[in-house]
Amino acid sequence: MTASPDHIRPHLVRIVLSSAEGDLTEQDLAAADWSLPQVSYSSLAYIRMIDTVENELGVYLDPEEESDHFETIDALVELVCRHLREEQAADA
Amino acid sequence: MLTDIITGALREHGDAPAVADRHTTLTYRELDAAANRYATALAALLTGRDRPRVGIQAANSADYVVAYLAALRAGCVPFLIDRAAGPQETEGIQRGCGLDLLVHEEATPVPGHGTRLAAPGSLRVTRFPEMPDRPGLHRETEVCRFTSGSTGSPSCIEFRGEAVYRAAANWAEGTGISAQDTIVCFASLSNGLAFNTSLLSTFLVGACLRLGSGLPTAGAVTRTLRDSGATRLIGFPALYESLVRNGSGPGPLPGLRMAISSAAPLDPGTKRLFEESTGVPLQNYYGIAEAGPLTFAADPRTDPGLGQALPGVELRAGAAGEPGVVSVRSQSMGTRYLNAPGVLEQRIDPDGFYRTGDVGRLRDGSLVLTGRTSQVINIGGRKIDAVEVSTALAGAPGVDDAVVLEITDRHGTAALAAVLAGAPDLDPAAPRRYVAERLAPYKVPSLVRIVPRIPRGTSGKPATAELRRLFDTPQDFQ
Missing domain, CATH: 3.30.300.30 (ANL, C-terminal domain)
Structure with a gap:
C-alpha cells in the first residue's frame, strides 16, 4: 500500500462512511471540516472503522495512545501514512 | 465496613500484582500505600465536611482504583460517574447529588462553579461549594452508582457497604475467581458489569485486575490479552463483534479460560465464531444496576439460558409457555435512589423482590429471557x-x-x-x-x-x- 496522503485519503473516507450507522455522507463530513466528533461519529462506528483500517491496510491504530489522531480525517490520514511508512521501513 | 474489608484484602496479598493499566502495575502493597497517600490528600481538601461526596469520572486506570479506595478510606462516599457524561449531565449530577469533590481527567467538562485544586496522581480534582440543602444519604450508604433511569435523568443508586461486598464476594464464589486469575476489563469501572465482576471481587481473592481503556478494538484487545496473560475477559458485545470482524476471530488465546459479555444482546454468530476461534466459552453476564450480578452459567455452551442464580440471589420468573416478569431478591440490592425518593422502593414487592424490566422463564433453574416490559433502549450495552x-x-x-x-x-x-x-x-x-x-x-x-x-x-x-x-x-x- 502506497503511503501517500493522496492515495490513502479517499480510502479512509470510504471506510469512515461505510462504518457509520448510515446516513453520513462525504458532504456532511466536508461541512463539518472533516471532524468526526462534529458529526457525532459514534463509538461503535469508530470501532468498525479502526477494525476495517487494520484489516484492509494492515496497520495497528492504538485507541489508548493515539485517539487524538482519530478526530479528523486529516489527522487520521497522517497517522495511517506514518504507520505505513514505518512498516515499509521495517520491511526494507 | 468496605474500608476494613478492602484494607484486609490489600494487606493479605502483599506483593502479588493487584491492578495494572498500560503504564502502571501496582502490587497489593503498593496499592495500599498509594490509597493511603491519596486518602490523606483527599481528607485535607475536605476538612469540616460531613461524609464528603466524591464523584469519580475518569477512564479506567490504576489511578482510578487508587482514588476509589482512597475515597472510601478517607470516610467519603464515592459516586462513580460515567466518563462519557456530557457537561450538562455532570453538572446535574453534581448539583442533584450534592457532590463536594470531583476526581476527573484534564479533559472532563467540569461544572464551572468548582475550584480546581492540586492533587496527587494523574487525575485532577475540583471542589464545589458546600450545599446545605442537598439530599441526605442513607446512614448505611458507602458507594453510589448511576443507572440510566426512565424519567429523563440518571438515577443515583445508594449502596450499603454490605451490598457492595456481597456483590463482589458472591460473584467471586459463584464464578470461581482465584488468586491465579488475571482479569482484563474493558468495561468502564462506573458500569455495573465492571464494578461487580472486576473491581472488588478481584481484590477479595488476590487476583490481578488489568484495566483497558480506550475503544475495545480487536487489535487493542488482542494485544492486551496476550501481553497480560489474561485468564478472564470482561467487555461489552461490541468488543466481541470487533474480535470476529475479520471473519475468522482472534485465534487461540493461551491462558484465557472465560469471556464475559454484558447482557446486551450478543449476536449468536459472534458468540459462535469467538468460541470456535478461541476455544473459550463466552458468557452472557446478567445483572441489574439496582440488584447486582444475578446469574452465572457454568458452561455457557450448553446452558439453555443465562445460567443459575448466583449465591445470595433468588429469582422469580415464568415457566415454560408462560414467561413472566423477572423479579429478584439479592444480597447486593441497592437501598434507594438518592435523587428520586420512593421510586426504587415502589419496584420492590412485600417479599423484598425487585421487579426488573425483563420477562423470562426458568428452565432447569437457568434464566431464559424472552422480552422486556420497559422501553429502555440498549445500544451496545449502554442503557439509554x-x-x-x-x-x-x-x-x-x-x-x-x-x-x-x-x-x-x-x-x-x-x-x-x-x-x-x-x-x-x-x-x-x-x-x-x-x-x-x-x-x-x-x-x-x-x-x-x-x-x-x-x-x-x-x-x-x-x-x-x-x-x-x-x-x-x-x-x-x-
Missing part, C-alpha cells in the same frame, strides 16, 4: 433513557416534537434513531449538535428523519411501527 434524549432534542431550535427509538442499522447492530417534527428545511445535524453539547456522545442519535408531524395513535402514543419504517431506506441528511 428515550425520554431524556427526546426531551433534549425537543429543546433544539426548530424542533417541534421528537421521538427516540432503537432500530437495527445496516450493520445489523442496534442504533439510536430519532424522528423529529419540524420544517422541511430543518438540518438534522443541528439538533444532533445541540444534544451533543448537553448529553453523553452515545446519547446522540446516529440516524435522524424529519417529518412535518409525529404520527400518534388515539392515546397520543407515537406510532412506532410507522416511525421505524422511515429508517428502512438509507437517506442522506436532508
Whole structure:
C-alpha cells in the first residue's frame, strides 16, 4: 500500500462512511471540516472503522495512545501514512 | 465496613500484582500505600465536611482504583460517574447529588462553579461549594452508582457497604475467581458489569485486575490479552463483534479460560465464531444496576439460558409457555435512589423482590429471557433513557416534537434513531449538535428523519411501527 496522503485519503473516507450507522455522507463530513466528533461519529462506528483500517491496510491504530489522531480525517490520514511508512521501513 | 474489608484484602496479598493499566502495575502493597497517600490528600481538601461526596469520572486506570479506595478510606462516599457524561449531565449530577469533590481527567467538562485544586496522581480534582440543602444519604450508604433511569435523568443508586461486598464476594464464589486469575476489563469501572465482576471481587481473592481503556478494538484487545496473560475477559458485545470482524476471530488465546459479555444482546454468530476461534466459552453476564450480578452459567455452551442464580440471589420468573416478569431478591440490592425518593422502593414487592424490566422463564433453574416490559433502549450495552434524549432534542431550535427509538442499522447492530417534527428545511445535524453539547456522545442519535408531524395513535402514543419504517431506506441528511 502506497503511503501517500493522496492515495490513502479517499480510502479512509470510504471506510469512515461505510462504518457509520448510515446516513453520513462525504458532504456532511466536508461541512463539518472533516471532524468526526462534529458529526457525532459514534463509538461503535469508530470501532468498525479502526477494525476495517487494520484489516484492509494492515496497520495497528492504538485507541489508548493515539485517539487524538482519530478526530479528523486529516489527522487520521497522517497517522495511517506514518504507520505505513514505518512498516515499509521495517520491511526494507 | 468496605474500608476494613478492602484494607484486609490489600494487606493479605502483599506483593502479588493487584491492578495494572498500560503504564502502571501496582502490587497489593503498593496499592495500599498509594490509597493511603491519596486518602490523606483527599481528607485535607475536605476538612469540616460531613461524609464528603466524591464523584469519580475518569477512564479506567490504576489511578482510578487508587482514588476509589482512597475515597472510601478517607470516610467519603464515592459516586462513580460515567466518563462519557456530557457537561450538562455532570453538572446535574453534581448539583442533584450534592457532590463536594470531583476526581476527573484534564479533559472532563467540569461544572464551572468548582475550584480546581492540586492533587496527587494523574487525575485532577475540583471542589464545589458546600450545599446545605442537598439530599441526605442513607446512614448505611458507602458507594453510589448511576443507572440510566426512565424519567429523563440518571438515577443515583445508594449502596450499603454490605451490598457492595456481597456483590463482589458472591460473584467471586459463584464464578470461581482465584488468586491465579488475571482479569482484563474493558468495561468502564462506573458500569455495573465492571464494578461487580472486576473491581472488588478481584481484590477479595488476590487476583490481578488489568484495566483497558480506550475503544475495545480487536487489535487493542488482542494485544492486551496476550501481553497480560489474561485468564478472564470482561467487555461489552461490541468488543466481541470487533474480535470476529475479520471473519475468522482472534485465534487461540493461551491462558484465557472465560469471556464475559454484558447482557446486551450478543449476536449468536459472534458468540459462535469467538468460541470456535478461541476455544473459550463466552458468557452472557446478567445483572441489574439496582440488584447486582444475578446469574452465572457454568458452561455457557450448553446452558439453555443465562445460567443459575448466583449465591445470595433468588429469582422469580415464568415457566415454560408462560414467561413472566423477572423479579429478584439479592444480597447486593441497592437501598434507594438518592435523587428520586420512593421510586426504587415502589419496584420492590412485600417479599423484598425487585421487579426488573425483563420477562423470562426458568428452565432447569437457568434464566431464559424472552422480552422486556420497559422501553429502555440498549445500544451496545449502554442503557439509554428515550425520554431524556427526546426531551433534549425537543429543546433544539426548530424542533417541534421528537421521538427516540432503537432500530437495527445496516450493520445489523442496534442504533439510536430519532424522528423529529419540524420544517422541511430543518438540518438534522443541528439538533444532533445541540444534544451533543448537553448529553453523553452515545446519547446522540446516529440516524435522524424529519417529518412535518409525529404520527400518534388515539392515546397520543407515537406510532412506532410507522416511525421505524422511515429508517428502512438509507437517506442522506436532508
